[in-house]
Amino acid sequence: MNFPEDFLHYVWQFRSFDYIDLQTAGGESLKIINPGLLNKNAGPDFFHAKIEIGDTIWAGNVEIHLKSSDWLKHNHQKDPAYENVILHVVYEHDAEIKRMDNTVLPVLELKSRISADLIQKYEKLFLTLTDFPCIAQIGTVEPLIVDSFLARTLIERFEQKTAAVTETLNELKGNWDETFYRFMARNFGFKINALPFELLAKAVPQNIYSKHKNNPHQIEALVFGAAGFLNDQFDEEYPQKLKAEFSFLQKKYKIKPVEISVWKFMRMRPQNFPTIRLAQFAALIVKANHLFSKVMEIKDIVQLRALFENLPINDYWKKHYHFKKETAGVNIQIGKSSVDNILLNTVGLFLFAYGKHTATQFYISRAIKLLESLPAEENAIIDKFTGAGVKIGHAFASQGILQLKKQYCDEKKCLSCGIGIKILKQA
Structure with a gap:
């Protein structure tokens, strides 16, 4: 036994x-x-x-x-x-x-x-030491059954993430716009610098940027200053002006900058350096402050992507990856895969969370439709499942796979998984 x-x-x-x-x-x-x-x-x-x-x-x-x-x-x-x-x-x-x-x-x-056959089948499934229990059998399961369970795990994933949205929303007394801004900022950190970006969003609320929406230089000073990158001495004119501007704004708004030590540069491609991401973040605020209402109104994915494309990033960053050191040929716009990441992890999440919070199916359906319009993520987990025969054609399915792996495969919950149950039932 x-x-x-x-x-x-x-x-x-x-x-x-x-x-x-x-x-x-x-x-x-x-x-x-x-x-x-x-x-x-x-x-x-x-x-x-x-x-x-x-x-x-x-x-x-x-x-x-x-x-x-x-x-x-x-x-x-x-x-x-x-x-x-x-x-x-x-x-x-x-x-x-x-x-x-x-x-x-x-x-x-x-x-x-x-039957001994059923017990052996279960033991083979449950006791496997491979990347996930049914790696040898999942390719034999009808795609309809796999897709149906991935739809369930995708909803589970969004509901779990919605709990974090609700917690921040309550902290901010029901302010959806500011809640969205905080999650958007965290997303700009792309895991490695998610925490410092979140700290930056807390240090400078959106309403401060709103007061300077017609002055890109002041917004850039607020972003880089609050991020802790203007405490040094500079020879170039651009960072000198930013530092002087932030000195005034910091006193005016009593801003406590983020410790610069929390920002990570190691083992990153230069175009992903936090300084480049901060320049993009500042340009996004200049282009479209208070984004929440905009993303809730736009239904077309092309228009959603356009919000994050062709940002008015200062020309200084075309020749710099960070302050003090000049270089050449810097690609300063956000790449397509990064934009899709933001649409998936922030825009899609907030459409779902807002729909759940207001009991409005329209927004939940829009979130699902958005994920079906985005390409599947590319990572080691997705590669393992596609290699086992699972067809993953869009982000809806890849997000479902990530939830399946974390909550069912890793926990050996094969008997709570629709795919695992089907495999056990197969003759």
Whole structure:
């Protein structure tokens, strides 16, 4: 017996055992009318089951264990929540169990009723040491089943991320615009510099930029100054002017700059240096401050991309990757893949989160449509699944794959996965 209790949940839920001429351990005839609903919270494993024992029909709960004696180990005999259990389903019956009122609990033993083939198939799936359990079998599952479960995992992923949006929204007293701005800033850090960008957004709220929306130089001074990059001495005119401007603005708004040490440059391509990203971020604020209302209105992906393209970035950055050192041929605009990353991780997320918060299906549908319009992400996880035969044609599917890998494959939750269940059912 090399399987967990969850395997028996699967066996009972889908009646994946020989259920002809069933009998309880006490010798009474048993028929399963309804196995009940799986309970993933505290209490009996299945609610609202209906069975027939002898000539009597019972309605109630079903508890499942590997061994009958597990009932005692788990102290169910002392818990009133288990008094409405009508059947104890076990792999091995090794002890008579009585309810609190001293009546014997009917038991169904499955040991001789589960095929060895099913157990071997489960063990092969569950105990695999490959990148994900069903790497050898997932390519045999019908695409419709895979796509259906990926749709579920994508929604799960968005709902989990929505919790973080809601937390920040509450912190900001329901200000969607400022919440979006903070998440947008974090996205500009692209993981490596996500934290310092978030700290920058907290140091300079959007309403400060709004007061200087017609003065790009002041916005650039606010961004680079609050980011901590203007504390040095400079020989070039551009950073000198930024520093002088920020000196005034810092006092006016009582801005506490981010510690420059939190910014990371190591092992990055120069075009991804935080200084270049900050220049792009400042230009985006100049081009379209208060972006939230704009992205909520624009339905066309071409127009959404246009918000982040052709940014009015200062010409200084065409010859610099950072202050003090001049170079040549710097590509200062945000690349297409980076724009798609922002559309996916911020714009799509906020369409979904706003739809959930306001109970407006229109925005949820727009979020899903946006992801279906974006190309699939490219990373090692996606490569493993495509190599196993899964077709991943857009970001909707790739996001579903990332959630599948993290929440199901890595946790070995094959029996909660629609794909894993299908593989176990295959002949």
